[in-house]
Amino acid sequence: MNLKERMEMKTTLDKVTKGQKFIIDQLPDDDYKLQLIRFGIAEGEKVTCLDKILGGTIILKKNRLEIALGSELAKRIKVTMLN
Amino acid sequence: MHNTPRSTKSMIDFKKVVLAGNPNVGKSLIFNHLSGMYVEVSNFPGTTVSITSAWYKNYNVFDTPGIYGVSSFNDEEKVAKEIILQGDIILSVVNALNLERDLFLTLQLIDMGKKVSVILNMMDEVRKHKLVINSKKLSELLGVEVYETSALKGEGLENLEDAIKKARQGKEDKFVKEKLNLVKNEIQDQAEALLFLEGDREIQKKYSHIKLPIEDIREEIYIHRRNRVKEIVDQVESIDTPGGLFFSKLGRMALNPWTGIPILLVILTLIYFFIGDLVAQRLVDLTENTIGKGLIEFNIKKLVALEIPNEIEVTVLDEEDNLIENKTFVFEKGISGDKKKFEEFENFIKDKNTELNFVFKNPFVEFFFGEFGVITMTMTYLFFLLLPLVTSFYFTLALLEDSGYLPRLAALADRTFTKLGLNGKAIIPIILGFGCVTMATITTRMLGTEREKTIATALLQFVIPCSAQLAVITVLLSAAGPQAILIYVLTILTILILTSTILDKIVPGHSSPLILDLPLMSFPDLKNTIRKTYYRTLSFMKEATPLFFLGTAIIGFLNITGLINIWINVLEPLTTKVLQLPKESAVAFIMGMIRRDFGAAGLFHMDLSTYQIVVALVTITLFVPCIASFLVMIKERGLKIGLIIWAGTWIFAFTIGGILSHILM
Numbered sequence: 001m002n003l004k005e006r007m008e009m010k011t012t013l014d015k016v017t018k019g020q021k022f023i024i025d026q027l028p029d030d031d032y033k034l035q036l037i038r039f040g041i042a043e044g045e046k047v048t049c050l051d052k053i054l055g056g057t058i059i060l061k062k063n064r065l066e067i068a069l070g071s072e073l074a075k076r077i078k079v080t081m082l083n
Numbered sequence: 084m085h086n087t088p089r090s091t092k093s094m095i096d097f098k099k100v101v102l103a104g105n106p107n108v109g110k111s112l113i114f115n116h117l118s119g120m121y122v123e124v125s126n127f128p129g130t131t132v133s134i135t136s137a138w139y140k141n142y143n144v145f146d147t148p149g150i151y152g153v154s155s156f157n158d159e160e161k162v163a164k165e166i167i168l169q170g171d172i173i174l175s176v177v178n179a180l181n182l183e184r185d186l187f188l189t190l191q192l193i194d195m196g197k198k199v200s201v202i203l204n205m206m207d208e209v210r211k212h213k214l215v216i217n218s219k220k221l222s223e224l225l226g227v228e229v230y231e232t233s234a235l236k237g238e239g240l241e242n243l244e245d246a247i248k249k250a251r252q253g254k255e256d257k258f259v260k261e262k263l264n265l266v267k268n269e270i271q272d273q274a275e276a277l278l279f280l281e282g283d284r285e286i287q288k289k290y291s292h293i294k295l296p297i298e299d300i301r302e303e304i305y306i307h308r309r310n311r312v313k314e315i316v317d318q319v320e321s322i323d324t325p326g327g328l329f330f331s332k333l334g335r336m337a338l339n340p341w342t343g344i345p346i347l348l349v350i351l352t353l354i355y356f357f358i359g360d361l362v363a364q365r366l367v368d369l370t371e372n373t374i375g376k377g378l379i380e381f382n383i384k385k386l387v388a389l390e391i392p393n394e395i396e397v398t399v400l401d402e403e404d405n406l407i408e409n410k411t412f413v414f415e416k417g418i419s420g421d422k423k424k425f426e427e428f429e430n431f432i433k434d435k436n437t438e439l440n441f442v443f444k445n446p447f448v449e450f451f452f453g454e455f456g457v458i459t460m461t462m463t464y465l466f467f468l469l470l471p472l473v474t475s476f477y478f479t480l481a482l483l484e485d486s487g488y489l490p491r492l493a494a495l496a497d498r499t500f501t502k503l504g505l506n507g508k509a510i511i512p513i514i515l516g517f518g519c520v521t522m523a524t525i526t527t528r529m530l531g532t533e534r535e536k537t538i539a540t541a542l543l544q545f546v547i548p549c550s551a552q553l554a555v556i557t558v559l560l561s562a563a564g565p566q567a568i569l570i571y572v573l574t575i576l577t578i579l580i581l582t583s584t585i586l587d588k589i590v591p592g593h594s595s596p597l598i599l600d601l602p603l604m605s606f607p608d609l610k611n612t613i614r615k616t617y618y619r620t621l622s623f624m625k626e627a628t629p630l631f632f633l634g635t636a637i638i639g640f641l642n643i644t645g646l647i648n649i650w651i652n653v654l655e656p657l658t659t660k661v662l663q664l665p666k667e668s669a670v671a672f673i674m675g676m677i678r679r680d681f682g683a684a685g686l687f688h689m690d691l692s693t694y695q696i697v698v699a700l701v702t703i704t705l706f707v708p709c710i711a712s713f714l715v716m717i718k719e720r721g722l723k724i725g726l727i728i729w730a731g732t733w734i735f736a737f738t739i740g741g742i743l744s745h746i747l748m
Contacts, residue, residue: 031156034282035598037305038152038187040312054340055498057507057597063183063316066334066601068494070506073596 013077101170106149112234193253196273207233226254375467485607504587516547531595634710702740
């Protein structure tokens with residue numbers, strides 16, 4: 001895998017599409033970080049995008065847990081896509 | 084605890100048992116089982132979050148708001164945290180279907196060094212989903228007792244007493260223990276020590292002399308705990324058949340706009356038929372007019388009028404509420420002083436559609452029992468209009484909540500509300516506003532930040548017409564024709580967008596993003612729904628009643644002192660010149676301050692052109708909220724913001740009304 005391909009896989013959470021799996025690289029550095037970690041959305045975790053609602057709200061799935069995230073917050077979460 | 088119910092028991096050494104758990108884990112069902120009939124509902128000191136407590140044997144049992152962890156991210160968490168800190172025994176109620184989410188809190192409670200027992204609830208659902216949970220193993224890993232229950236079906240509840248008795252300290256995380264040693268000497272209480280390390284702001288303030296790099300530690304602890312949850316879940320849970328169930332499909336459909344919006348429309352239609360038609364029209368007509376005014380208020384006033392000089396003004400209306408005739412019966416010495424005339428009066432009103440108004444010469448009597456009588460009007464308003472309306476709204480809300488639909492609706496609406504400077508959760512107070520703005524203003528508490536609460540409150544007070552007002556508006560508009568409806572709807576929508584854009588710019592602070600857990604959808608449990616409705620309605624009535632009395636007292640005072648006429652005179656040029664409406668409409672606007680529908684209803688008897696109707700309705704929609712919601716707003720948002728919003732509605736309503744009037748006419 002060359003450098004360019006690697007770069008393309010790195011993106012922010014608002015860019016993922018329905019059904020995509022990805023790894024959380026970096027969470028925003030504030031209170032929301034802890035709230036996300038509580039739900040198991042921590043750095044290094046593998047998460048699936050279950051759905052993306054028109055307008056950008058992201059529905060994440062981690063095991064049986066489903067979490068809705070506002071698009072503004074999603075923009076601040078860095079991820080690496082897996083497929 | 085701050086409030087100790089039943090002082091007789093406070094002498095004995097009783098233990099405080101606290102129920103803690105994530106939202107929607109069936110915590111309240113467990114609490115209901117323990118509490119029986121006698122439940123105390125009170126506001127937690129210094130906050131607006133209500134807590135329930137009860138006695139079970141010699142234990143004082145406390146219910147807490149649903150939380151994902153012990154911390155201070157919002158009011159509910161702060162309250163739950165306080166109660167947990169003071170608890171002797173914690174029953175950690177866990178949704179067995181959601182171990183991955185729920186065990187975080189359980190582990191945190193154990194790390195706090197509290198005596199804990201785990202109530203593994205919703206085991207029937209676990210079986211339905213063909214999941215297997217090894218609760219023995221779970222108990223071993225956590226170091227505390229684990230009890231399987233299905234609170235909905237009443238299974239396993241007989242073990243709750245055992246759970247309380249056998250509660251004990253569990254196995255703390257080794258990593259957390261190490262970190263706790265850092266502050267062991269400064270903070271004696273392990274629970275406080277843990278919260279200090281986890282960066283809880285209130286606890287940190289208490290021990291502000293201790294300097295430690297908390298940011299890194301709290302994150303490390305959280306991640307560590309998360310990983311431990313995962314390890315535990317991997318060991319105790321097996322076989323998962325994902326999806327395939329009707330409800331998970333429905334849950335998915337509720338999120339997709341193509342199916343979600345039709346689902347929302349179906350739900351709104353059902354709500355409309357239930358609340359808007361059945362309750363707000365038919366039931367309230369019966370309770371307010373027939374029982375409240377016709378029976379109770381009439382008889383109270385008649386009783387007062389027996390010996391006290393009065394006049395009874397009778398307005399006879401036809402079936403469409405058009406005026407047929409007016410007649411006044413004067414009783415110089417009270418009704419018992421002129422029995423013959425009273426018989427005449429009774430014969431006159433017999434079998435007619437009438438509105439009666441008792442006028443008392445004595446201002447004191449008029450103040451309490453007259454047209455805006457503090458006693459008579461408040462009673463009818465509170466118990467025969469508001470009570471049925473609010474009950475039905477809270478019932479619907481509880482149904483939607485327990486079914487797991489609301490979080491999905493919030494997710495669906497998130498984008499739209501982000502544009503208004505809010506997040507998707509705000510759809511709940513806004514929808515409630517169409518029922519009762521007063522109630523909706525109280526519900527804005529659920530929003531994340533002060534800024535969001537202010538924006539949502541302002542939107543409610545400015546733009547959202549409550550059901551009482553909506554009913555009158557609908558009747559007037561449909562009579563005025565499709566063009567009027569179109570202009571009205573477009574104007575209000577434009578103003579909604581305009582107001583929210585302005586508010587988004589001027590209200591300081593920041594709005595919180597949506598982070599919402601989507602629970603599985605399921606059929607709500609009716610018993611629990613009813614109980615929830617009961618407690619919420621009770622707490623609403625408790626809060627609203629004094630404010631309604633105060634509001635009516637103010638109006639009554641303005642009325643008997645004649646100040647209300649001065650106000651009407653001040654308003655008159657505004658209505659005639661700016662809005663180009665007949666001068667009597669000033670009265671309608673002033674009446675609208677008492678009750679929003681009074682205002683709109685006042686327009687019924689006026690001879691208005693189509694455009695005048697539109698102008699009047701737009702102005703009245705935007706105009707000041709009813710006195711009750713004004714007072715609730717002051718209570719919730721403070722005097723300054725409350726008055727700014729209130730004054731804003733005056734300026735806004737007449738400016739927009741004036742512009743519209745001069746464009747149209």
